[in-house]
Amino acid sequence: MPDSIGSEAIICTGLAKTHPGGIEAVAPIDLRLMAGQTTALIGPSGCGKSTLLRLIAGLDQPDAGQVIILGMTPEKARRRAAISVAFQDPSLLPWLTVRGNLGLARRLARQRPDPVRTLRLIELVGLAGFADTRPAALSGGMRQRAAIARALVTQPQVLLLDEPFGAVDELTRRQLARDLPPLWQEAGTTTLLVTHSIAEAVTLSDRIIVLSSRPARIVADIDVPLPRPRPADLAEDAGFRAIAAKALAALSALT
Numbered sequence: 001m002p003d004s005i006g007s008e009a010i011i012c013t014g015l016a017k018t019h020p021g022g023i024e025a026v027a028p029i030d031l032r033l034m035a036g037q038t039t040a041l042i043g044p045s046g047c048g049k050s051t052l053l054r055l056i057a058g059l060d061q062p063d064a065g066q067v068i069i070l071g072m073t074p075e076k077a078r079r080r081a082a083i084s085v086a087f088q089d090p091s092l093l094p095w096l097t098v099r100g101n102l103g104l105a106r107r108l109a110r111q112r113p114d115p116v117r118t119l120r121l122i123e124l125v126g127l128a129g130f131a132d133t134r135p136a137a138l139s140g141g142m143r144q145r146a147a148i149a150r151a152l153v154t155q156p157q158v159l160l161l162d163e164p165f166g167a168v169d170e171l172t173r174r175q176l177a178r179d180l181p182p183l184w185q186e187a188g189t190t191t192l193l194v195t196h197s198i199a200e201a202v203t204l205s206d207r208i209i210v211l212s213s214r215p216a217r218i219v220a221d222i223d224v225p226l227p228r229p230r231p232a233d234l235a236e237d238a239g240f241r242a243i244a245a246k247a248l249a250a251l252s253a254l255t
């Protein structure tokens, strides 16, 4: 386990963003995420979840407030390959194969090639047999999974995922929900993910942050103290149901 466990990996202070046209997406938000934890962000469609994630990733600039990741600005953390992102649009390079895209991510992070890890990740996201396929020949869900593997291949300390399973079929979603968290735990990765699924949020995370309608504010902060590894039939568990009910109540209170 990395030394950073027990400390705060992501600190957002007074973070706010209004998009062009006066669209207030994120109201001032204060958020502190512990290293090694997985947090799910849920909220109504269009409430500002992606905007918040992009601000944390340093891909958008806030109008107010700041983000500190592992003691650095998001830009510096990205330059050091301490953060990886996998967003809804997988943005794989079309002229490279899946393996090539993962290899490039390592080169850009100034890391030596690691063919064994690369192939293990490609297999883990269910793309065994497609390592040498280019993105154009993959389905949307397969491209998303390739993007998840690419985000993990550099072994980032912080992983930001925006609806990573959005285009992925139900069975594969379940497999990913089973196989990815142990990987994050093993590496002590701090993961922040946006999802529309309460069940996915409870299954994957240690904490669920519920955001209000636009502009996003934190309306509930729910602990998910369910033991890991989490079984495939977790949804049958009374603890799971109680947490899911809390998240649903927080979302329902918004309407």
Ligand SMILES: Nc1ncnc2c1ncn2[C@@H]1O[C@H](COP(=O)(O)OP(=O)(O)OP(=O)(O)O)[C@@H](O)[C@H]1O
Residues within 6 Å of the ligand: 019, 020, 021, 023, 024, 025, 043, 044, 045, 046, 047, 048, 049, 050, 051, 052, 214
């Ligand atoms: N670059 C932009 N320029 C102008 N408006 C934007 C921009 N990006 C997002 N918005 C607007 O900001 C609001 C929040 O968008 P955002 O994508 O952050 O929401 P979201 O909660 O992730 O949505 P969804 O759940 O539907 O993916 C929306 O009204 C959206 O139209």
